[in-house]
Amino acid sequence: MADKAADxxxxxxxxxxNGHGGEDEVLEAPVRGSADELLDAGAHxxxxxxxxxxxHVMAEAVLDLFPGAKLGIGPxxxxxxxxxxxxxxxxxxxxxxxxxxxxxxxxRADHPFVRRxxxxxxxxxxxxxxxxxxxxxxLDDLAKKAVEAGGPMPPVTFYEHGPFRDxxxxxxxxxxxxxxxxxxxxxxxxxxxxxxxxxMLQRIYGTVWETQEQLDQYLWRRxxxxxxxxxxxxxxxxxxxxxxxxxxxAFWHPKGWRVYQTLRxxxxxxxxxRGYEEIYTPPLVHQKLWERSGHWEHYxxxxxxxxxxxxxxxxxxxxCPESSFIYRSKLRSYRDLPLRLSEYGVLHRNELSGVLSGxxxxxxxxxxxxxxxxxxxxxAAEIEGLMGEIRESYSWFGLTPTLTFGTRPDxxxxxxxxxxxxEALMRGxxxxxxxxxxxxxxxxxxxxxxxxIQVTDALGREWQTATIQVDRLMLPERxxxxxxxxxxxxxxxxAIHRAIYGSLERFIGILVEHFGGAFPLxxxxxxxxxxxxxxxxxxxxxxxxxxxxxxxxxxxxxxxSDNRMQNKIRLAQGQKVPYMLILGDREVEARSAAVRKxxxxxxxxxxxxxxxELAARLGEEIRERRLG
RNA sequence: GCCGACAUAGCUCAGCGGUAGAGCAGCUGUUUCGUAAACAGCAGGUCCUCGGUUCAAAUCCGAGUGUCGGCUCCA
Numbered sequence: 094m095a096d097k098a099a100d101x102x103x104x105x106x107x108x109x110x111n112g113h114g115g116e117d118e119v120l121e122a123p124v125r126g127s128a129d130e131l132l133d134a135g136a137h138x139x140x141x142x143x144x145x146x147x148x149h150v151m152a153e154a155v156l157d158l159f160p161g162a163k164l165g166i167g168p169x170x171x172x173x174x175x176x177x178x179x180x181x182x183x184x185x186x187x188x189x190x191x192x193x194x195x196x197x198x199x200x201r202a203d204h205p206f207v208r209r210x211x212x213x214x215x216x217x218x219x220x221x222x223x224x225x226x227x228x229x230x231x232l233d234d235l236a237k238k239a240v241e242a243g244g245p246m247p248p249v250t251f252y253e254h255g256p257f258r259d260x261x262x263x264x265x266x267x268x269x270x271x272x273x274x275x276x277x278x279x280x281x282x283x284x285x286x287x288x289x290x291x292x293m294l295q296r297i298y299g300t301v302w303e304t305q306e307q308l309d310q311y312l313w314r315r316x317x318x319x320x321x322x323x324x325x326x327x328x329x330x331x332x333x334x335x336x337x338x339x340x341x342x343a344f345w346h347p348k349g350w351r352v353y354q355t356l357r358x359x360x361x362x363x364x365x366x367r368g369y370e371e372i373y374t375p376p377l378v379h380q381k382l383w384e385r386s387g388h389w390e391h392y393x394x395x396x397x398x399x400x401x402x403x404x405x406x407x408x409x410x411x412x413c414p415e416s417s418f419i420y421r422s423k424l425r426s427y428r429d430l431p432l433r434l435s436e437y438g439v440l441h442r443n444e445l446s447g448v449l450s451g452x453x454x455x456x457x458x459x460x461x462x463x464x465x466x467x468x469x470x471x472x473a474a475e476i477e478g479l480m481g482e483i484r485e486s487y488s489w490f491g492l493t494p495t496l497t498f499g500t501r502p503d504x505x506x507x508x509x510x511x512x513x514x515x516e517a518l519m520r521g522x523x524x525x526x527x528x529x530x531x532x533x534x535x536x537x538x539x540x541x542x543x544x545x546i547q548v549t550d551a552l553g554r555e556w557q558t559a560t561i562q563v564d565r566l567m568l569p570e571r572x573x574x575x576x577x578x579x580x581x582x583x584x585x586x587x588a589i590h591r592a593i594y595g596s597l598e599r600f601i602g603i604l605v606e607h608f609g610g611a612f613p614l615x616x617x618x619x620x621x622x623x624x625x626x627x628x629x630x631x632x633x634x635x636x637x638x639x640x641x642x643x644x645x646x647x648x649x650x651x652x653x654s655d656n657r658m659q660n661k662i663r664l665a666q667g668q669k670v671p672y673m674l675i676l677g678d679r680e681v682e683a684r685s686a687a688v689r690k691x692x693x694x695x696x697x698x699x700x701x702x703x704x705x706e707l708a709a710r711l712g713e714e715i716r717e718r719r720l721g
Numbered sequence: 722g723c724c725g726a727c728a729u730a731g732c733u734c735a736g737c738g739g740u741a742g743a744g745c746a747g748c749u750g751u752u753u754c755g756u757a758a759a760c761a762g763c764a765g766g767u768c769c770u771c772g773g774u775u776c777a778a779a780u781c782c783g784a785g786u787g788u789c790g791g792c793u794c795c796a
Contacts, residue, residue, distance in 0.1 A: 183725055281791030282724025289793050293724045337787045392796055411796065445722050445794060627753040663757040677755055689756065
C-alpha cells in the first residue's frame with residue numbers, strides 16, 4: 094500500500110486519467126485475498142448461497158477427476174461463481190464437460206450440506222493432512238490476525254457434502270439437490286490472492302440460476318453481448334481494424350472515421366457554445382517536462398521513449414502539463430478566467446500487452462480533454478456548467494450517466510479544510526444537477542476530489558467513460574500557475590481537468606455495443622442508401638442523393654450494382670443503414686421514394702415521400718441529433 | 722507482464738504427417754428485376770514468423786509475434 098501511495102503522490106499533474114480504460118488511483122484498496130475475505134465467500138443473498146454451494150460441488154468434481162488438486166477459493170460472484178485450483182495439467186474445454194457431468198451426479202445424489210465446527214488446531218490439522226496448502230495459509234493468516242487482536246484462536250468451520258469437505262464460513266443451501274440449472278463457462282489463470290508474485294492457479298467460471306428460464310436468459314444475454322462485440326461489428330461494418338504492426342492502436346477505416354469525426358464535431362460544437370478554445374500541443378515532449386510533472390520518476394515504464402540526439406523525449410501520456418505551458422505563455426488576469434482550453438491530443442500509454450482489448454483498452458488514443466483554469470470563486474459555477482455539458486452530450490446517445498463522487502483520501506496532499514470546501518461546492522452542484530450520483534468516500538485522487546462518469550448501456554452493462562477533477566494543487570502548484578487579481582496581487586488559479594467522452598476510441602467501442610451497430614441517423618457512417626430497382630432508375634437515384642446531401646445528409650450511397658433490389662435491401666440491412674430509399678418507375682415519375690426505415694416493423698405501412706420532403710426531414714433529424 | 726487457448730483465401734470455417742478445401746465476399750459475363758440472397762464462369766493462400774524433428778510438416782516439437790478468455794495493472 095505504501096508503495097502504491099507513493100506512486101500516486103508522485104503523479105503530479107498527471108491526475109486526469111480522463112477515462113482512458115478506467116480507474117482511479119486506489120489509495121485504499123482493500124487488501125485482496127485477505128483471510129476474512131477468503132473465508133467469507135460473499136454468500137449473502139439467497140442466490141449467492143446457491144452459487145457458492147455450486148462452487149463446492151464443482152470443487153468436489155474437480156477433486157474427483159484430478160486427485161491431488163489443491164483448492165484455492167471459490168466464491169459466488171455476479172451471475173455465478175468460480176473456484177481456483179492448482180492442478181497437475183492445464184484444463185481444456187473438454188474437461189469442463191466432464192466436470193459438469195460429474196457435478197450433475199452430485200446434484201442428483203442430493204447430499205446434504207453439513208456444517209461442522211472444530212477447534213483451530215484440529216481444523217488446521219485436517220487441511221494440512223489433506224495437503225491443502227492454500228487452506229492452511231488462510232487459517233494461518235486468521236490465526237495471525239487473532240493473535241494481533243489479542244483474541245483467542247477462532248474456531249474453524251467446514252461445510253461437508255457427500256465425500257467433499259471445504260473450509261468455509263457458509264451459508265449453503267440445504268443439499269446439493271437444491272442447486273439449480275448451471276453451466277461451466279470458461280477457464281482462466283488467476284494469481285493466488287491476486288498477487289502476481291504468487292502461483293498462478295486455474296480458475297473455472299460457472300453460472301447457476303434458480304430456474305432453467307433464468308439460465309437460458311443469462312446465456313442469451315451472453316450471446317447477445319457477443320453479437321454486439323464492437324470488435325466483430327467493427328469488422329462487419331468496416332469501421333476499423335487492428336494489425337500486428339501496431340498492437341493497441343486502431344486503424345480507422347473511412348466509415349469508422351466518419352463516426353469518429355461526427356462525434357468529435359458534436360463535442361466541438363458544444364464546446365464552442367460553452368466558450369472553450371481548442372489548442373494543440375506536441376505529442377513528443379522532452380524528458381524535463383515529465384520530470385517536472387513527476388511522470389518520469391514513476392511512470393517511465395508506461396511511456397514511449399524516443400532518443401533524439403542523445404536526449405530523451407516521450408510520447409505524451411496525457412495533455413495537462415503542456416496545457417499549462419499555454420496558460421503560462423503570458424501573464425493572466427482574473428478577467429481572463431475561466432480559461433477553457435480543450436485539446437484532442439494524441440496520447441500513448443504503454444499498456445501491458447495482456448490487457449489490450451479492441452477499442453476499450455488501447456495504447457494509442459485521443460480524449461476530448463480540457464483544462465479549465467478558474468478563480469476559486471468560480472469553481473461552483475464551472476461545475477454547474479460541466480454538469481449541463483454532461484447531461485446534454487449523453488442525451489445524444491440516449492445514455493443516462495451515473496456519477497461517482499470520490500472525496501479526500503487519507504493520504505491526500507494539501508489542507509483538509511480546502512478539500513472540504515471544494516468537496517462541499519462539488520456536492521452542492523451534484524445535488525443541483527439532478528443527475529444520479531453516488532459518493533465514494535476517500536476515493537478521490539490524492540491531489541483532487543473527482544467525479545467519474547459511468548454509463549449503463551442497452552444490455553445493462555456499466556462502463557467507465559470520463560473523469561472530472563478539481564485540482565487546486567498539482568497543476569497549479571507544480572507548474573507554478575498564477576493570475577493577477579483585482580488588487581494586483583498574484584493568485585493561484587484552480588485547474589479543472591475534465592473529459593466527457595473520455596477516450597474517443599473507448600467511447601466508440603461502447604457506442605457500437607450500446608447500439609449494436611445500429612447508430613442513430615446523425616451518427617451513422619452510412620445514413621441512407623438509395624436503391625434503384627433497375628438501371629434506368631440510377632440517374633434519378635443520383636439526383637435524389639445529391640438533394641439529400643444538399644439537405645445535410647452527408648453520407649448517402651447509391652447502390653448501382655447489378656444486384657436485384659432484394660439483395661440491395663439485404664445488404665443495406667446488414668450494414669444497419671437507417672434509411673433505404675427505393676426508386677422504381679412510379680417513384681421516379683413522381684420524384685418521390687419509397688422509404689424503408691431501419692427497425693420499422695412489417696405492420697408499419699410504407700411511406701412514399703417526395704424528395705424535397707425527405708431531404709428536409711432527414712436533415713432535421715440529423716441536426717437535432719434525434720435517436721430515431 | 723503472468724496463466725491458458727487460438728492463428729489456414731478479404732470474412733466465417735473444414736482439413737490435423739503424403740503436392741491446400743467450402744460457403745460468402747471479389748472479378749468477368751449474362752440478367753434490369755417492386756421490399757432480406759438472380760444465374761454461370763474465373764481468380765484468390767510464404768496454411769502468422771523463425772528454427773527443429775521427419776524421406777515428407779498447414780498438421781509433430783521449440784521460440785517469437787498477434788489475438789481471445791482471465792489475473793495483475795490502468796497517471
